Every structure is written in C-alpha cells, then in structure tokens.
Amino acid sequence: MSVLGILIPVSFVLLSVCAALLDRRKSAQRSRVLASLGLSKPKDSSGKLKFVGFFHPYCNAGGGGERVLWAAVAHMQRNDPDVISVVYTGDTDATKEEIISKAKSRFDVTLHPGTLHFVFLDSRKLVEDKAWPHFTLLGQSLGSMVLGWEAMTKFIPDLFIDTMGYAFTFPVVALLSLFTIGSIQVPIGAYVHYPIIHGDMIARVKGRKQWHTNTNRIANSEMLSFGKILYYRFLLYYYSLSLRQASFIMVNSSWTQNHANAILNHSDKTLDWLHHLMPILGLLKLFLGYTWFSHRTRTKEVNAAGQREARIVYPPVEPKEMVKFSLEDREKVILSLAQFRPEKDHPTQLRAFAELLKTHPETGNNAVKLVLIGGCRNAEDEARVEALKKLARELDIENKVEFILNAPYSDMLRWLSRASIGLSTMIDEHFGINVVEFMAAGLIPVAHESGGPLKDIIVPYNGERTGFHATTPTSFAQALHNALSLSKEEDKAIRERARTSAVQRFSEEEFVRGWELSGWRKWL
Known part of the structure; x- marks a missing residue:
C-alpha cells in the first residue's frame, strides 16, 4: 500500500476523533453555562438553544466600541430571549455584576444577567501595546490569534461576532470546522470600528510623514521607511485574507467602509508570486484565507461590480436625556x-x-x-x-x-x-x-x-x-x-x-x- 493510501485513512480517523472530542467538549461547555445562568433547556423555534459569541477583550473600557457591543447585546435580549449572549473579555479584574453595572452607569444600557455570560480570557496581555515594543501591529495580530484560540477552547458559540477589530481571530475560529470535518461550523461576523492597517497609513510612510504610528526616526530614514512599507504591505495582505473569512461585515462610517472595501478586495501580485517560491508563506495564505470552512459555508456580500462590500451601521447614541x-x-x-x-x-x-x-x-x-x-x-x-x-x-x-x-x-x-x-x-x-x-x-x-x-x-x-x-x-x-x-x-x-x-x-x-x-x- 502506498504512503498516501495510509495517510488518507489515518488522517480521516484522527480528524473524526478530534471532531468527537470537540463535540463532547462543546456540549459540556454549554451545560456549565446554562447551570451558571440558572437555566434548564430553553428552546427557540427550531428546538435548539442558540449562543452568540461577542469577541470584545476590553468590554469594560467604557468607549464608543463598548456602546456598540452593549447596544447589540441589549437588542438581542429584548427580541431574542432564547439566545444567550456570550462575551469573550480579558477584564479579569471585574466581575459580571460590575461589568453590567458599568454598562448601565456609562451608557444607560440595561443588561439582563439571565441571558448574558462572560468568558474571561487570561492571555489579553498578548494584544496590548507594551507586549510588542517593535512590530506592534504584527505582534498584536499574532497575539489575538492566541487569544482567539483560548476563547474557542473555553466556549464554542453558534455564531462568532468580533466587535472590536481582531480579524486575525477569524482563521482560528474557522479552523474548528477543518478539525471536525464540518461537524462544528461557526459562522463569523464583524463590526469594524477601525482597520488595523489601511492605505492612508502606507501613504504616510511613503510620504515620510511623522505620526504616532510612524516615528521621526523612521520618517527621516529612507531605508527604514522602505522597510516599513514592506512590513505594512505584508500585514495588509494577510489582514485582507483574514477579514474575508467573515460572512457579514458591518462598519461604523463611510470612511471605514471605503477602507474596509479596499481591504476586502485587496491584491498584491508580488506577495502572490512569493507564495510559489516559499512554501511556508503558501501554507500561511492557505490557513488565513482559504480554509475548507470558508469555501463551504461563507457567502459574500458583493456590489454591482462583483466586489465584496461592507455595510454601514452607524453606532447608536441614546439621546432621550x-x-x-x-x-x-x-x-x-x-x-x-x-x-x-x-x-x-x-x-x-x-x-x-x-x-x-x-x-x-x-x-x-x-x-x-x-x-x-x-x-x-x-x-x-x-x-x-x-x-x-x-x-x-x-x-x-x-x-x-x-x-x-x-x-x-x-x-x-x-x-x-x-x-x-x-x-x-x-x-x-x-x-x-x-x-x-x-x-x-x-x-x-x-x-x-x-x-x-x-x-x-x-x-x-x-x-x-x-x-x-x-x-x-x-x-x-x-x-x-x-x-x-x-x-x-x-x-x-x-x-x-x-x-x-x-x-x-x-x-x-x-x-x-x-x-x-x-x-x-x-x-x-
């Protein structure tokens, strides 16, 4: 028997075992969450309880992004009482009660603890600026993948929505389907407040303009500026591949929509060519942009020109007071x-x-x-x-x-x-x-x-x-x-x-x- 003839069935068996283990883990996780919420087995119209995961590592920060998060959760609680909102956060210094209280005091948003669960993440430090004094954006992106993996090991939702801007978690979530041969499929959505890398940032480096993301030392050096442009191109390319994993994308303004659309439809022929010469980069591209999951389950919102397009959903302001x-x-x-x-x-x-x-x-x-x-x-x-x-x-x-x-x-x-x-x-x-x-x-x-x-x-x-x-x-x-x-x-x-x-x-x-x-x- 050929090596390939052995590897294929062995791989299938290993993936099947992985699928069974993850499925058991998923059921156990849900039972624990229901017990913590004091629920038994609430049902939706299809007879199954649904869990929507919101990835927001700084949910207790009290900024505009958090207003969007809590407005979305509160809306689901009002209209979908059998949907459990699961918030992935790194705010381990706060309790569930304290987070809910702050949402009320800061935004006047009332959250019901009975259908809200928090998954506390321990590795949030990997997405903080101080963890990556050099190549900060790349480091934070890699750190978010670790954080996303921690999130999925602690709880697997029915729908994963990133409301903070960590698109590099998307391939990690999609990997669940690859491991389980599609038995666990977690669609991905995103609310993008600000692209981590975009054309304006690259233009500023090309123009040698000093900025809080482009120090005087780099702006005054032709060689360092050239190196940073290459670094930004590399990051933009893989950011685009990751963002494309989302089945639906919301953005907060025209400015963000213009940049998000450009990123979604971005291409770089030089990096495409490098993938043929460097197998490791080719595997990275396969992982970030073309997983089995994305081809099987993802639909694309496109415009008349056939290009992917994000939808503007303006953040809410509650002006009644x-x-x-x-x-x-x-x-x-x-x-x-x-x-x-x-x-x-x-x-x-x-x-x-x-x-x-x-x-x-x-x-x-x-x-x-x-x-x-x-x-x-x-x-x-x-x-x-x-x-x-x-x-x-x-x-x-x-x-x-x-x-x-x-x-x-x-x-x-x-x-x-x-x-x-x-x-x-x-x-x-x-x-x-x-x-x-x-x-x-x-x-x-x-x-x-x-x-x-x-x-x-x-x-x-x-x-x-x-x-x-x-x-x-x-x-x-x-x-x-x-x-x-x-x-x-x-x-x-x-x-x-x-x-x-x-x-x-x-x-x-x-x-x-x-x-x-x-x-x-x-x-x-």
Missing part, C-alpha cells in the same frame, strides 16, 4: 469626551486652547474653560494624563483646564448639559460617537477635518452649517473663537440644526435597523 438639555445660556466650557489614547491627540486640544487664549485674550476674561473627560484603561493611559497635565503647566493654562477620569454616565450628562463647545481632534476618526453626543446634547461641535466627523457627522443640514472643522492647533483655535463669537440667534440656530441632524441619523433605532439588515439571524 440629551435632547432635554436647553440650547440657551450655556457656560463658556469647551468639552472633550475621549479615552486617553494616543490617537485621540489630546495635546492638540491643549495647544489649540492655549492659542485661543493667546490670540483672543478677551476669551480668557470671559472665564472660558477646557474640560477633558475620558476613560483610562491602564497605567499607560494614566501616564498620558500626567504628561498632558505637565503640558498644560508648560502652556500656562492649567488653571483653566480640568481633567475628569472614568466619569460615570450621570457626570458626563451633567457636563453635556452645561458646556457650549464640543472638541474632538483625532485625525481620521473612524466615526466619532463623541461628536454625535455633542450635537445631540446641544453643543456646537469642533472636530478634525477628516474621517467620520467630516463625511458623516458634521455635515450640512438643509444646506446649513452644523459645526466647524479644523486641522491644526491654530485653525482649531480660530474655529473655537468662531463658535464662541456667534450671535445669539445664529448660536441657537446651529445648535438646533446639529441636534436635529444627530437625533434623526444616529439613534438606537437606526442602529438596530442596520444591525438586523446585516443578516446575522440567518447564520443561526
């Missing part, structure tokens, strides 16, 4: 709502505020104040806040700047009801849920002229202005001055337009409608 706020007699407060992460570019806010006071000293006499409210996830975020406080002292504005960390939802609402201007300085903000909150609460938004705030949010309403855009500290200072100098009539009119525009387009009802149109139900 915010729309009650008066549009008149606002305090001279410039409010920032953003987690203290590097990309939010808080230093530009401080420099713009200092420029405003310098070029328009009368503003300072009017008791204007800058308030920065944001979440701190870890020690690195706390260190950034300390650096910002130091910068405020250097700019001689510390007496007019206030930092508020990890504020509860009630405190955030209180500031939104008082403040006059909402400030956001992030470049290429994928959406900008904070800007929508500004508008719904009646603030005049001033945001960077890029991404979601430019294309989706601060757009004309009935042909008239709803806010201001800027790009540099100087232009932000001028935009802030313009917003503070409006006549009483125009001030109220722009607030009314901004509020109406935000409430009509970014409500929770619109989010739920878009979530349903994604087609997630058919995969159950």
Whole structure:
C-alpha cells in the first residue's frame, strides 16, 4: 500500500476523533453555562438553544466600541430571549455584576444577567501595546490569534461576532470546522470600528510623514521607511485574507467602509508570486484565507461590480436625556469626551486652547474653560494624563483646564448639559460617537477635518452649517473663537440644526435597523 493510501485513512480517523472530542467538549461547555445562568433547556423555534459569541477583550473600557457591543447585546435580549449572549473579555479584574453595572452607569444600557455570560480570557496581555515594543501591529495580530484560540477552547458559540477589530481571530475560529470535518461550523461576523492597517497609513510612510504610528526616526530614514512599507504591505495582505473569512461585515462610517472595501478586495501580485517560491508563506495564505470552512459555508456580500462590500451601521447614541438639555445660556466650557489614547491627540486640544487664549485674550476674561473627560484603561493611559497635565503647566493654562477620569454616565450628562463647545481632534476618526453626543446634547461641535466627523457627522443640514472643522492647533483655535463669537440667534440656530441632524441619523433605532439588515439571524 502506498504512503498516501495510509495517510488518507489515518488522517480521516484522527480528524473524526478530534471532531468527537470537540463535540463532547462543546456540549459540556454549554451545560456549565446554562447551570451558571440558572437555566434548564430553553428552546427557540427550531428546538435548539442558540449562543452568540461577542469577541470584545476590553468590554469594560467604557468607549464608543463598548456602546456598540452593549447596544447589540441589549437588542438581542429584548427580541431574542432564547439566545444567550456570550462575551469573550480579558477584564479579569471585574466581575459580571460590575461589568453590567458599568454598562448601565456609562451608557444607560440595561443588561439582563439571565441571558448574558462572560468568558474571561487570561492571555489579553498578548494584544496590548507594551507586549510588542517593535512590530506592534504584527505582534498584536499574532497575539489575538492566541487569544482567539483560548476563547474557542473555553466556549464554542453558534455564531462568532468580533466587535472590536481582531480579524486575525477569524482563521482560528474557522479552523474548528477543518478539525471536525464540518461537524462544528461557526459562522463569523464583524463590526469594524477601525482597520488595523489601511492605505492612508502606507501613504504616510511613503510620504515620510511623522505620526504616532510612524516615528521621526523612521520618517527621516529612507531605508527604514522602505522597510516599513514592506512590513505594512505584508500585514495588509494577510489582514485582507483574514477579514474575508467573515460572512457579514458591518462598519461604523463611510470612511471605514471605503477602507474596509479596499481591504476586502485587496491584491498584491508580488506577495502572490512569493507564495510559489516559499512554501511556508503558501501554507500561511492557505490557513488565513482559504480554509475548507470558508469555501463551504461563507457567502459574500458583493456590489454591482462583483466586489465584496461592507455595510454601514452607524453606532447608536441614546439621546432621550440629551435632547432635554436647553440650547440657551450655556457656560463658556469647551468639552472633550475621549479615552486617553494616543490617537485621540489630546495635546492638540491643549495647544489649540492655549492659542485661543493667546490670540483672543478677551476669551480668557470671559472665564472660558477646557474640560477633558475620558476613560483610562491602564497605567499607560494614566501616564498620558500626567504628561498632558505637565503640558498644560508648560502652556500656562492649567488653571483653566480640568481633567475628569472614568466619569460615570450621570457626570458626563451633567457636563453635556452645561458646556457650549464640543472638541474632538483625532485625525481620521473612524466615526466619532463623541461628536454625535455633542450635537445631540446641544453643543456646537469642533472636530478634525477628516474621517467620520467630516463625511458623516458634521455635515450640512438643509444646506446649513452644523459645526466647524479644523486641522491644526491654530485653525482649531480660530474655529473655537468662531463658535464662541456667534450671535445669539445664529448660536441657537446651529445648535438646533446639529441636534436635529444627530437625533434623526444616529439613534438606537437606526442602529438596530442596520444591525438586523446585516443578516446575522440567518447564520443561526
């Protein structure tokens, strides 16, 4: 008998054994979850209980991405009482009760513990920046694969939805079907807030532009810039293969959709050619992009040109409290709502505020104040806040700047009801849920002229202005001055337009409608 004649039946037997073991493990996992929830055997219309897994390692962070997660879970709990939501998280320092409580206090989202289960992951450190001081994106991508494997060993869902942006977990989930000859199939969905790599990032490296993802050392070196372009091309290629594993993809804005569509339909002939020369790369491509599972079960959402396409589902803002706020007699407060992460570019806010006071000293006499409210996830975020406080002292504005960390939802609402201007300085903000909150609460938004705030949010309403855009500290200072100098009539009119525009387009009802149109139900 030939070697091939032996290997084929042996492989089939091994895979069959693996399938049986995984199937038993899956049943045992579900029994334990049901017992922990105090449930017996609730049934859906097909006679089977369904489990939807949400992969969100930082579910307790309190940012815009977490609002999307909890809005989706709450919607399922209201409309699908026999579907169990399973959240994979690395927040091992918090209990289930504490996470649910924070969702209520931060977002006013009520979650029912009876149909919500948390799978706590121990290897989240592998997706943190500090774990990969060099080649951070590649390291985090590989780390997410380990994290995804830990998630699947602890619980196998009926549907896997990544709501945080870890597309490299998709091939790991798809691998279950390969191991079990298709007896365990876990369809994959995604809500993409921000692509980990995209064309703009590569363009900045090519243009030798310094950025928080492109240090001066690299930007000033032709050789290092060339090497980083190759690195980005490599990462983009495999990111595209991984993202294609998803059966349905939702994105949060036009900006994200444009980049996601480009990534989904991306090709690189040089890397394709290398696969023929390097068998290891060929196996990597097979694993990330062309598993047996993906060909058997995946359908593709395509446009008229036959290209894969993501669907825009705007994040929800619940404005029922915010729309009650008066549009008149606002305090001279410039409010920032953003987690203290590097990309939010808080230093530009401080420099713009200092420029405003310098070029328009009368503003300072009017008791204007800058308030920065944001979440701190870890020690690195706390260190950034300390650096910002130091910068405020250097700019001689510390007496007019206030930092508020990890504020509860009630405190955030209180500031939104008082403040006059909402400030956001992030470049290429994928959406900008904070800007929508500004508008719904009646603030005049001033945001960077890029991404979601430019294309989706601060757009004309009935042909008239709803806010201001800027790009540099100087232009932000001028935009802030313009917003503070409006006549009483125009001030109220722009607030009314901004509020109406935000409430009509970014409500929770619109989010739920878009979530349903994604087609997630058919995969159950």
